[in-house]
Amino acid sequence: MTSVRTVPWLTPADVGVIAAAIVTIVMLAGRLWQPSAAASSVEVYQGGELHERIALSRGTTVRVPGPLGTTRIEVAEGRARVVASPGRKKLCVRAGWLSASGASVTCLPNRVTLVLEGDGPPRYDSMNF
Amino acid sequence: MSAIPQPCQYPLRAPEEPLPNGRQERGWTQLAALLVALALIGCSAEDPPVRRSQTMAMGTVVELSLHGVDRARTEAAQQRVTDLLAEHDRRYSAWGEGRLAELNRRLVAGEAASVPTELRSALRRAAVLSADSGGRFNPALGRLVELWGFHDDEPPEAPPPRARIEALLPAPAADSVAPVDGRLSPDEPLRIDLGGFAKGLAIDRALAELRAMDIDAAIVNLGGDLGTIGHPKDRPWRIGVRDPRGEGVLASLTLEGDEAVFTSGDYERYFRHEGRRYHHILDPATGYPARGLRSVTVVTRDAIRADAAATALFVAGPEHWRETARAMGIRHAMLLDSRGTLHVTPALAEKVRIEAEDPPPVRESEPLS
Numbered sequence: 001m002t003s004v005r006t007v008p009w010l011t012p013a014d015v016g017v018i019a020a021a022i023v024t025i026v027m028l029a030g031r032l033w034q035p036s037a038a039a040s041s042v043e044v045y046q047g048g049e050l051h052e053r054i055a056l057s058r059g060t061t062v063r064v065p066g067p068l069g070t071t072r073i074e075v076a077e078g079r080a081r082v083v084a085s086p087g088r089k090k091l092c093v094r095a096g097w098l099s100a101s102g103a104s105v106t107c108l109p110n111r112v113t114l115v116l117e118g119d120g121p122p123r124y125d126s127m128n129f
Numbered sequence: 130m131s132a133i134p135q136p137c138q139y140p141l142r143a144p145e146e147p148l149p150n151g152r153q154e155r156g157w158t159q160l161a162a163l164l165v166a167l168a169l170i171g172c173s174a175e176d177p178p179v180r181r182s183q184t185m186a187m188g189t190v191v192e193l194s195l196h197g198v199d200r201a202r203t204e205a206a207q208q209r210v211t212d213l214l215a216e217h218d219r220r221y222s223a224w225g226e227g228r229l230a231e232l233n234r235r236l237v238a239g240e241a242a243s244v245p246t247e248l249r250s251a252l253r254r255a256a257v258l259s260a261d262s263g264g265r266f267n268p269a270l271g272r273l274v275e276l277w278g279f280h281d282d283e284p285p286e287a288p289p290p291r292a293r294i295e296a297l298l299p300a301p302a303a304d305s306v307a308p309v310d311g312r313l314s315p316d317e318p319l320r321i322d323l324g325g326f327a328k329g330l331a332i333d334r335a336l337a338e339l340r341a342m343d344i345d346a347a348i349v350n351l352g353g354d355l356g357t358i359g360h361p362k363d364r365p366w367r368i369g370v371r372d373p374r375g376e377g378v379l380a381s382l383t384l385e386g387d388e389a390v391f392t393s394g395d396y397e398r399y400f401r402h403e404g405r406r407y408h409h410i411l412d413p414a415t416g417y418p419a420r421g422l423r424s425v426t427v428v429t430r431d432a433i434r435a436d437a438a439a440t441a442l443f444v445a446g447p448e449h450w451r452e453t454a455r456a457m458g459i460r461h462a463m464l465l466d467s468r469g470t471l472h473v474t475p476a477l478a479e480k481v482r483i484e485a486e487d488p489p490p491v492r493e494s495e496p497l498s
Contacts, residue, residue, distance in 0.1 A: 048184035096376030106190045128390045129353035129371035
């Protein structure tokens with residue numbers, strides 16, 4: 001019996017599967033290879049030492065004692081902010097809600113810092129101000 | 130004849146002939162699995178771990194971000210940087226009990242003095258940068274700073290009397306801080322203040338310390354001003370610039386590595402008196418806070434130059450910041466003026482992305498080189 005050597009051609013079904021796989025890769029790229037914008041937790045530092053780590057999914061208020069008094073931090077709906085802190089300028093209060101991983105704010109007079117952390121690469125590696 | 134197809138006997142099918150069902154389904158599945166596997170392989174190329182640590186030094190928060198460094202080396206690096214910054218503060222603080230403060234006590238009394246060896250290089254560098262800036266960065270403004278009270282932990286509540294400000298003008302020239310044969314011989318009482326320069330010097334030394342530990346991807350952030358080594362695997366650094374107008378992030382910067390980002394702003398240290406804001410960045414020409422700009426952000430490879438340039442461009446104001454930037458070799462700068470317009474140089478425009486939900490008007494300046 002003589003072999004019939006012919007080139008296999010892609011069928012419409014083959015094309016469909018390849019297209020679906022490419023779409024899958026593109027969607028994965030969109031999720032997995034881009035910086036993760038949303039944070040999942042906030043780390044609270046006092047005087048350079050880690051005071052507490054809080055999941056951003058947990059709605060709560062945290063009070064952090066410092067050399068000048070108490071810094072009050074609110075965590076809600078995937079965000080965190082400083083609500084009140086001793087000090088005249090209130091720069092850390094004015095910074096408002098933080099939500100991106102890598103974002104941070106410092107209440108320098110009371111030596112309290114918030115740093116947002118997330119899964120995957122942070123949106124910001126560091127904050128300039 | 131065997132029922133199992135033998136090599137070279139298995140006929141390659143014509144396009145119109147379907148494979149037996151089992152083989153056709155395995156072909157689709159294998160192809161799809163291969164493509165998804167390739168995707169997953171790509172996904173496994175993750176960033177090395179980021180170890181971020183915080184400490185206090187020089188009266189502010191110091192944050193180290195180290196990429197691809199194990200926990201033991203991270204702790205060692207943090208300790209070395211903390212020790213270095215504490216020693217740096219003791220050496221370069223214009224007030225207190227350190228080496229520069231001790232020198233200042235003699236200079237402010239109008240006495241000639243021998244400059245400690247460990248201060249000479251920094252003072253010479255400060256004098257050069259001051260000359261480059263046309264005197265807008267001036268390391269000899271300590272008596273004016275002291276008069277205003279911005280050196281105290283608690284800011285002042287009112288400006289000093291005009292007559293007392295004018296008595297300290299003109300401000301000492303930049304070369305009055307440059308040692309000659311290891312000595313300073315001021316013509317008048319002098320207090321050296323390296324406030325517009327010392328952070329850059331500290332970050333420069335901290336980065337050198339980390340490089341000596343073979344750390345090749347790091348950020349040293351000292352109270353919001355920062356310098357970088359290298360960059361994370363397969364991506365640039367991403368830096369958020371706080372909005373000087375209030376809440377949130379104004380812009381993000383992408384850095385390719387070995388760059389410094391310094392911002393001078395009127396919101397850092399200030400007080401209000403009779404409805405007017407007085408901030409700490411003094412204009413050596415007038416003795417009063419510089420006017421016209423809210424903030425200046427400079428990006429350049431040299432942290433020391435970045436620090437001095439951010440101050441100098443702020444003092445130069447909307448009229449003269451371009452010529453000052455050119456004179457100091459700065460191409461990457463971003464300025465928010467007092468009317469709320471953001472000016473960005475073309476070189477920095479390639480690295481910056483506006484992130485503010487309520488963005489300011491943005492104007493790209495002419496090229497600086």
